[in-house]
Amino acid sequence: MKEYWTSLASLLGVIAFCQTLMNSVFPPELRFAITKHFNTLFQLSSSYCYFDITEIDGVNTNELYDAVQLYLTSSTVTSNRLSLTRATNSSSTTFSLSSNDSIADTFDSATVLWEHVVAQRQTQTFAWRPMPDEKRGFTLRVEKKDKSFILGSYLDHIMETANEIRRKNQDRFLYTNSRGGGGMDSRGLPWESVPFKHPSTFETLAMDPAKKREIMEDLKDFAECESFYRKTGRAWKRGYLLYGPPGTGKSSMIAAMANYLGYDIYDLELAEVRSNSELRKLLMKTSSKSIIVIEDIDCSIDLKNRSKKKQSYYEPEMMLTGSGLGGDEGNGNTITLSGLLNFTDGLWSCCGSERIFVFTTNHIEKLDPALLRSGRMDMHVYMSYCTFASVKILLKNYLGYEEGDLSDDVLKELERVVDKAEITPADVSECLIKNKRDKERAVSELLEDMKRRAERNEKHGKLRGQIGRLAVADDAEEQEKRALDSSYGEEEEIEDSICKSSED
Numbered sequence: 001m002k003e004y005w006t007s008l009a010s011l012l013g014v015i016a017f018c019q020t021l022m023n024s025v026f027p028p029e030l031r032f033a034i035t036k037h038f039n040t041l042f043q044l045s046s047s048y049c050y051f052d053i054t055e056i057d058g059v060n061t062n063e064l065y066d067a068v069q070l071y072l073t074s075s076t077v078t079s080n081r082l083s084l085t086r087a088t089n090s091s092s093t094t095f096s097l098s099s100n101d102s103i104a105d106t107f108d109s110a111t112v113l114w115e116h117v118v119a120q121r122q123t124q125t126f127a128w129r130p131m132p133d134e135k136r137g138f139t140l141r142v143e144k145k146d147k148s149f150i151l152g153s154y155l156d157h158i159m160e161t162a163n164e165i166r167r168k169n170q171d172r173f174l175y176t177n178s179r180g181g182g183g184m185d186s187r188g189l190p191w192e193s194v195p196f197k198h199p200s201t202f203e204t205l206a207m208d209p210a211k212k213r214e215i216m217e218d219l220k221d222f223a224e225c226e227s228f229y230r231k232t233g234r235a236w237k238r239g240y241l242l243y244g245p246p247g248t249g250k251s252s253m254i255a256a257m258a259n260y261l262g263y264d265i266y267d268l269e270l271a272e273v274r275s276n277s278e279l280r281k282l283l284m285k286t287s288s289k290s291i292i293v294i295e296d297i298d299c300s301i302d303l304k305n306r307s308k309k310k311q312s313y314y315e316p317e318m319m320l321t322g323s324g325l326g327g328d329e330g331n332g333n334t335i336t337l338s339g340l341l342n343f344t345d346g347l348w349s350c351c352g353s354e355r356i357f358v359f360t361t362n363h364i365e366k367l368d369p370a371l372l373r374s375g376r377m378d379m380h381v382y383m384s385y386c387t388f389a390s391v392k393i394l395l396k397n398y399l400g401y402e403e404g405d406l407s408d409d410v411l412k413e414l415e416r417v418v419d420k421a422e423i424t425p426a427d428v429s430e431c432l433i434k435n436k437r438d439k440e441r442a443v444s445e446l447l448e449d450m451k452r453r454a455e456r457n458e459k460h461g462k463l464r465g466q467i468g469r470l471a472v473a474d475d476a477e478e479q480e481k482r483a484l485d486s487s488y489g490e491e492e493e494i495e496d497s498i499c500k501s502s503e504d
Helices: 002-025 028-045 063-074 144-169 209-223 226-232 250-261 276-284 337-345 388-399 408-421 425-434 439-459 469-484 488-503
Strands: 048-054 082-085 094-097 102-107 110-120 134-143 173-177 191-195 237-243 264-267 290-294 319-321 334-336 355-361 379-382
Touching (some): 048 063, 048 144, 063 134, 102 144, 209 379, 237 250, 250 290, 250 355, 334 337, 388 408, 388 439, 425 439
Parallel strands (some): 237 355, 264 290, 290 355
Antiparallel strands (some): 102 110, 110 134, 173 191
């Protein structure tokens, strides 16, 4: 045993002598050059190339690192080890790749290997900026023949997917503007925000199912057609006009649109906007993937139909006042119709992308035709009184009634009186909420209320024709047609006067 330890000590001494001799004969610079050439030869003979994506690039955070980390959450479900994370302002838990673990990914028939490398950082004696204790990064291994493809399309795909995951994980917000832009949020923007938690969806919306499908398909086409808008030279935006009697669900429709697309909502209060320039600044400070809403636009400012007033655009009556009273010029809260039109469809409307403008009104005939044309309000949605289909949706929402839970007699009676009653979804909802603990009583009171309304409408001649819902829809379409067709020749004459006034 003694001879064994003696031989081992002699061997270690020889190794130490050889190491000292090597350091003397081959200095560090020469060893580094030999190692570099060896790695070069290895890379020439290898069919793979490697790319390092560090968490911190110099002193700045590497955005690509965060994007890769989010992107791999959709691919790590088959891995044996996962890290669970929850982002700031998020209500959902996501998965990510564990430290020093690897996973393969396939993109358009090209296979890559991702490895999450985590190592302890060397102790820093002095640094302008404190660095994390761990050095993190991803190593991407790709085949050389796929190098150009991976560095182009694949990395773009990662960034787009990461942005989509980030948007879905974060809670959406409801923004409103403060008077004169005086209030600023935490980002220094003239919008104040609260978390958007409205539960309305298209499934719970009391509306004709066919019309809902049409709107959902239109929204989906808009969100997925960025290349189409770019190819056709159009700004990536779309306008919706929601009009109809009060209580027919216009605000719920906006919330359902936001929940369906996952967009933020900017509720623009025109009464708090002082000038056209301030209106443009508010638009510039909105984010992409958002819905910009102006509710009750016929009440918020004076937007009377210009065809009813044959006068110059610059006369005081044609100025739009923030108070909506048309006589508030002295306080400086004045915007013009031209400013609002440019806000929705002018050059400033394309300063962002993937935006939806939604106007609501109870009286479409009061709006200027210039606000209603395609390009500004592309889709006009009439929010009607309750139909038989919408009543069944409300019964399911509030009472849990399915298609066959009610008797045929009750269903036939509801179908007979609902069009004549001209009752709004808000009124139906109130009746059902009041009696939610007694389903039979709720249906009975709702039916009696509808009968009373139908009799009252017939007695006072308020029923719009004798064919119920079709007559209501025809009347709404007639109002819209009158608003759109109201003397476009006079509108052109007014616009000519604007140009002449500008030249003078």
